[in-house]
Amino acid sequence: MPKEIKKNALDKNFAKYLIAWQKKDGRHHLPWQINRTAYRVWLSEIMLQQTQVSTVLIRYQEFLKRFPDLRSLAMATVDDVLSEWSGMGYYTRARNLHKCARVVMSEHDGIFPSDPVALEKLPGIGRSTAAAIAVFSYGQRAAILDGNVKRVLARVWGIEADLSKSAETKKLWTHAETLLPKKPDDLVAYTQGLMDFGATFCTQYGPLCLSEKSPKCPFNKDCVAKALGKIEQIPLKVKKVKVIRLDMNWWIAIQKNKVLLEKRPNQGIWAGMWSFPEKFNDVLTKKGQPMQKVSHVLTHRRLTIQPMMLDLNKQKVVIEPNQQWFVFEDALALGVPKPVRTILLNLIQVRDGV
Ligand code: SF4
Structure with missing residues (x-):
């Protein structure tokens, strides 16, 4: 089959396969999936950026106990927020949480905007996080592209380019947007599916397809990295910054x-x-x-x-x-x-x- 046709078919079916996988094997009971408000989704997204899920599961609930809503967070001092964040590292996240809460209170009447472009203008919110908040809280049509998603797309489509280069990332963003499901009702399952699949199945080290006993990957037949035997080489590893x-x-x-x-x-x-x-x-x-x-x-x-x-x-x-x-x-x-x-x-x- 010519490469171009196969690629188009995969583009067309990617969301369908992923949603089916998410419904059956994805995560459905994470605390931030329950009572999804923009505040709860935003907090979970920021915490998950550089902290493992097992830690976030505990710290998320503790944080919500101390700051149950945006107002309480905005009213707190930055020291209070840093104190609650203590031990999770990457403290810029905590300072930005506090700043962002104050900006949303003062400039958006205490309600997170639903437009991903407006969300991205808030302190500490990047494009992918803005999209996640917009999809999960407001059902907006927006693509996420964090490290896990980049890896999944790179492997499935066999992208060997250096994804740390902005031109390559830009292409991947465009690709991610074309993959979004048509039906608005599917957006949440699709976005959650991307997160879950990257975090639990197509992981950075030891993706489940490499283990004999694992369930079948939904992209088993289409995955270019697998077909080429390059799963461990894709995405390309860029040289680490010297410590x-x-x-x-x-x-x-x-x-x-x-x-x-x-x-x-x-x-x-x-x-x-x-x-x-x-x-x-x-x-x-x-x-x-x-x-x-x-x-x-x-x-x-x-x-x-x-x-x-x-x-x-x-x-x-x-x-x-x-x-x-x-x-x-x-x-x-x-x-x-x-x-x-x-x-x-x-x-x-x-x-x-x-
Ligand atoms: S076959 Fe392996 S590398 Fe390819 S998408 Fe599935 S889990 Fe990832």
């Missing part, structure tokens, strides 16, 4: 059972979050006692942190305007990065003699 090693000193200043934290600058690692000072009074730091080193991995950095304990009970200390003394438990309740949290928990254990 930089970074050494840091943190000064753990303690006075009257309180610990000194400082608000980090709004740019750079852990922007705007509370952390231990990296610089401190030169005279006082001479008395610093090294504590156990802490390692922490960020997207492009591997940090080795040397915490230095400073017992300042009898010292007069002048602190900077961005610094503040906190009772340990209050410090823990702030939006603090994971290594700060680890050190604070250790300090509490030592204080309580655990």
